[in-house]
Amino acid sequence: MVWNYSELVKKHFFEPKNVGKIDNADGTGDVGSIACGDALSLTIKVDKEKDTIIDAKFKTFGCGSAIASSSMLTEMVKGKTLDEALKITNRDIAAALGGLPAEKMHCSVMGREALEAAIADYRGEKVAHDEEDEGRIICNCFGITENKIRKVIEEDHLATLEDVTNYTKAGGGCGACIDEIETILEEYQNSQSDKPKPKQAKGKKLTNLERIALIQEVIDNEVRPELEKDSGGLDLIDIDGPRVAIRMIGQCSGCRAAGFTSAWIQEKLREVVDPEIDVVVVEEE
Amino acid sequence: MKIVYADNNATTKVAPEVVTEMTTFLTEKWGNPSSMHQLGGDVEKGIELAREKVTACLGASQPSEIIFTSGGTESDNTAIRSALASRKGRRKIITSRVEHPAVLNLCRNLEREGYTVRYLPVDKHGLLNLADLREAMDEDVAVVSLMAANNETGVLFPVEEAGQIAHEFGALFHTDAVQAMGKVPVDLSLGHIDLLSVSGHKIHGPKGIGALYVRRGCRFRPFIVGGHQERGRRGGTENVPGIVAMGKAAELAMAHMEEEQTRVKAMRDRLEAGILKIPLTRVNGKTEKRLPGTCNISIKNVEGESLLLMLDQKGICASSGSACTSGTLEPSHVLRAMGVPFTYAHGSLRFSLGRYNTDEDVDFILEELPAIVERLRELSPFSG
Structure with a gap:
């Protein structure tokens, strides 16, 4: 079957970035195996004073999305501090590629694992996967x-x-x-x-004011703290019926994973406030 | 972009002659063959002519031995279920580990229904050892089902001899000959084969049509029950355009059979020899007992889906038995049954050539493939 790969996946497959192995790498993460059908070897160079990844290279055995995920991963980690890099989830990698077919999500998981392994190797820590x-x-x-x-x-x-x-x-x-x-x-x-659920509005008809207040509450209590972890944030611009307009600020603005973030916010609001809600991202002025 | 189609075991281009034949039965002769008027009568004649052509192509003894079905899968299901119904009391089925999913998954379902299934192994070349079959046989075996030619490797099974062994123990013998039809002869005249499945779209006919050969005298139970069509052996108004197309395709396949053994085989051999010049490559199923157009090769340390994507970008259509393309997460069951090591199994490529391929197609593949392999090997963490 032909996979429905995004243009970005195709681009990173046909013209992958950062292919190779860094000589005298500060950290190496090898995950997967040839028997499993995919394997990734990630090498990173770290600026020790700034605790920042200054270079990353990969070698991958695997399908189109495995190669594209590896290429995207190396692009995403360069310039990030180790702690920032560790916050990259497999979903971030997939989102940065414009999404992966569901059957191929394990390719992004492999990228995330290689990153953890490379950083653990640099820090001389026990690789987190050992527990797994x-x-x-x-x-x-x-x-x-x-x-x-x-x-x-x-x-x-x-x-x-x-x-x-x-x-x-x-x-x-x-x-x-x-x-x-x-x-x-x-x-x-x-x-x-x-576990206690966030308070649900299901079944109860909200007044417009109650509705706006509830949207504001979800954004303040559940969305903002998550975005702040990545030095990002958002402004609530407008609420017009089911349409909720937001603007990404800080690190979230222009982030490649912004599409994923807004989808996540929409999911949250739909869950708590109203299943009809559509979140629209407004560009910065 | 020029397209080089080298995936003829997956499906084939419909022959223009077939399209013409089919169109007549969509535009002019659109009646119901069961009707008692002339419009229906002409259609019925068309069906019977098609049945004669399929009979001739398969070397069956009379047209009444041919039942039209919706394709290879229905023929396989019909054949095996019919055999079990006509050998009541017998609870065993024998097949092989490398059968098409149409047979394998049916057998797994039958296991859940209480039948015992024995899956015969193959050797590293994909060949079947008849001694294994003989050893597995007893009076409890209802049916033996073994494919005539493997869809992935093209390796042939000695079905006439296998049928003879099945008959010694009173079992029925079925063969899936979907890949063999029109490419290699299967001898029905010996009477060792009771049931044989074929498909239209593998022989330059359309999809959605197939046939089942049922040896005259062999007991038969219908799979799809309905009206009196196909002499009560397959209910449902006939797929007339498909049937006449299959007839035409069978006629053409018969006429082209020799060409398969000469011109197509020569192209395949040249392609194979050229690919083997790439270091760390191997042929899966390298035996003379193979379909003339099929070449299954493995390229070490690169993955099949990546190979296919890059070939596709150049306009070359092939297929792979790698995990990522098999629809499951494991590489091809055929290659694993042959003991192909994982380092090679994930990098398998199947080129299957046919009637419409040319020497230029082979040249083009041999021009493009080495660079693609080199590129993917640069990306791979494995070498040697």
Whole structure:
């Protein structure tokens, strides 16, 4: 089948950036294996005083989206401090590429893992994945552990078996572990339903003023703090019926992942305020 | 951009002669063959003529042995279910690990229905050992289903001999001959093959039409039940344009069979020899017992989907058995059954040549492929 790759994925596949291996690299992250069908070797050069990544190169064995994700990752980390770089999630990589087909999300997960591994290598830390790699193996075909499956379900809010396979490959081989993965998903969903939910407006007709206040509340309490973690922010410009206009500011403005961020804000507002809401991003004046 | 189509095992370009034939039965002869008026009568004649052509192409003994279906998958499902129904009391099925999903997934379903399925292995060249079949046989086997030619590697199975062994134990024998039809002869005259599946779109006919050969005298139970069409063996108003197209395609395939063995084979051999000049490459299923146009090669340390994307950019259509293209996350079940190492299995490419390919096509592939491999190897963290 022909994958529905975005123009950016094609560009980074056909003309990848930062291909190679840095000599005397400060950190190296090797993830994946040839048996699994994809593998990535990431090398980084770090400015030790500024704790900043000044160069990154990759070598990747894999499909079009694996190569494109690696190329995009190297572009994204250059110039970032190590702490900033560690905040890049696999979803950020996918969003920066204009999205990846669902079945290919594991390619972006591989990028994120290689980055963590390279930074841990530089810092002389134990690679975070060691924890994931410990514990019981659920998927024997791809050697995926219970810890890793639980981590990805939580980080990426996965809800279905298909999601888990798309993100980790687990369950995509012989299928013998499908029951166990579904059990883990059910356990996670049950644990989530115990947590207090944000106050819901469902079922209750809001006045216009109540509605505006609730939108403002969600943005102040749930959205802003998340964006501030990335030195970004947003202004609420207008609320007109279901249309909520916002403007990205700080690091969020012009960020390649802005499209993803606005989609996330829309999801939040739809969940709490009104399923009809459309978030529109207004360009800076 | 010039398109070099080297994916004829996936599907084939519909022959212009076939389109003409088909169009007549869409525009002029559009009646229902079951009708008692002249408009229907002409259509019925068209169907029976098509049946004769398929009979001739397959070397069957009479047209009544041919049932038209919707394609290879329906023929496979019909054949195996029919065989099980007519061998009541027997609970075993024997097939191979490298069958088409139409057979493999049906067998997995049948296991859930309580049947026992034995999946015969193949050797590193993809060949079947008849001693394994004999060893697996007993009086509880209802049906043996083995493909005539493998869709991925082109490797041929000795189906006539396998059928003979099945018959010694009172089992029925089915073969999926979708890839073999029109390319290599399958001998039905010996009577060792009871059921044989073929498809229209692999022989320059349209998609959505196929046929099942049922040896005269072999018990048969219909799979799709309905009206009296196909003498009560396949219900539903006939896919008339598809049927007459398949007839025409079968006639052409018969006329081109020799060319497959000479011109197409020569092109394939030259392509294969050229690709093998690239370091760290291998042929999967390198045997003389192979379809003349199929070449399955593996390129070490590069991944199949990347290869296909780059070939596609140059206008070259091929396919791969790599995980990323197989629809699952694992490389081809055929290559794994052959024990192809992972370092090679993920980098498999299948070129399948046919009637409309030319020497220039082969030249073009050989011009473009080495640079693509070199580029992807520069990207790969693996070498040697």
